[in-house]
Amino acid sequence: MPKQTIPAPAVPAKKTRLTLNDVAQALGISRTTVSNAFNRPEQLSKALREDVLGKCRELGYFGPDPAARALRRREVRELAVVYHHNLQFALNDPVGMEFLRGVAAELDKRQMSMQLIPKMGRTLELAAAFHTTADALIVHAEVDAELAPQIKATTKPLALVDTYVPGVPSVRIDDRHGAALAMGHALAAEPERVLVLGFPLDPKHRAQARKAKVPRSPSVAVERTAGYAEALRAHGLEPDQADWIEVDDADPASAAGDVRRYIEALPARTRLAVVAATDRMALAALPVLRASRRVQLAALTGFDDIPEAAAAGLTTIRQDARLKGELAVQVALDGAKPVLMPLELVVRAT
Numbered sequence: 001m002p003k004q005t006i007p008a009p010a011v012p013a014k015k016t017r018l019t020l021n022d023v024a025q026a027l028g029i030s031r032t033t034v035s036n037a038f039n040r041p042e043q044l045s046k047a048l049r050e051d052v053l054g055k056c057r058e059l060g061y062f063g064p065d066p067a068a069r070a071l072r073r074r075e076v077r078e079l080a081v082v083y084h085h086n087l088q089f090a091l092n093d094p095v096g097m098e099f100l101r102g103v104a105a106e107l108d109k110r111q112m113s114m115q116l117i118p119k120m121g122r123t124l125e126l127a128a129a130f131h132t133t134a135d136a137l138i139v140h141a142e143v144d145a146e147l148a149p150q151i152k153a154t155t156k157p158l159a160l161v162d163t164y165v166p167g168v169p170s171v172r173i174d175d176r177h178g179a180a181l182a183m184g185h186a187l188a189a190e191p192e193r194v195l196v197l198g199f200p201l202d203p204k205h206r207a208q209a210r211k212a213k214v215p216r217s218p219s220v221a222v223e224r225t226a227g228y229a230e231a232l233r234a235h236g237l238e239p240d241q242a243d244w245i246e247v248d249d250a251d252p253a254s255a256a257g258d259v260r261r262y263i264e265a266l267p268a269r270t271r272l273a274v275v276a277a278t279d280r281m282a283l284a285a286l287p288v289l290r291a292s293r294r295v296q297l298a299a300l301t302g303f304d305d306i307p308e309a310a311a312a313g314l315t316t317i318r319q320d321a322r323l324k325g326e327l328a329v330q331v332a333l334d335g336a337k338p339v340l341m342p343l344e345l346v347v348r349a350t
Contacts (some may be wrong), residue, residue, distance in 0.1 A: 102325020
């Protein structure tokens with residue numbers, strides 16, 4: 001049987017991306033032969049396969065489009081994480097990093113890749129998410145009522161993280177309960193003043209979150225604010241009897257300056273409790289509070305239990321961010337049941 005060779009390829013008309021049919025026509029061979037060269041090499045002789053692959057490289061064709069192949073076979077090869085802040089925040093925030101490590105650990109087991117779609121702040125625009133070439137989505141960002149229909153309409157495997165849309169699987173914690181635990185610890189120290197370092201909210205949501213019996217919200221900021229307010233009421237105080245400072249969680253270090261300005265206006269020797277929406281805010285405030293002669297620090301609480309919290313003796317709310325990432329992948333890809341993860345008040349020196 002004579003050795004089969006492939007003639008020099010006829011250059012096809014220029015187009016955005018070559019297809020298997022384009023290459024087969026240019027090489028003057030069957031589509032099946034080209035496909036076998038990439039997908040079933042055992043069907044061809046070594047020499048023929050190398051000849052086909054070499055001619056394909058001359059044409060600029062390096063194999064079938066993975067996205068198109070996954071769509072045809074209903075394969076899931078890549079997952080996109082839609083994240084609530086920008087890339088710099090995602091790659092520097094200890095909680096965000098642990099979450100992404102959990103996602104990566106699960107994807108490595110499956111030999112899958114990951115896209116990270118960042119957003120500025122906690123307002124999510126889903127256009128990029130729904131135009132992604134990824135086969136599945138984890139939305140780790142708040143989803144408000146206007147965006148909920150888009151979430152429900154997606155046909156891709158999907159899991160929400162730290163937000164809530166009825167009927168859509170999610171992995172989350174009870175932020176309201178965690179905030180109430182933190183505030184309860186602070187109030188047990190019997191402070192004269194209470195300062196809350198919270199997430200930014202617009203006037204409408206700020207007023208809503210501090211009301212009694214607030215409906216459950218998809219917003220972490222609303223839920224934690226509501227938890228602080230509920231705990232204040234449980235101790236016989238109204239939310240406006242506490243002092244509230246909103247700190248941009250993308251710049252937690254700014255809490256130090258906020259607290260410094262706040263305590264300068266307090267009477268000397270005020271017994272103060274500070275409740276912070278994140279450990280990073282609390283840790284930024286801690287040196288200022290300890291150095292001040294104007295206040296006696298009755299209590300300081302954070303939220304998350306990052307490694308630095310233990311080193312500083314910070315009382316905080318513990319959540320397992322890495323496990324959250326692992327579970328999010330399992331919910332999105334395996335059809336695991338939605339998960340409400342446990343929280344724990346970790347009492348330390350503050």
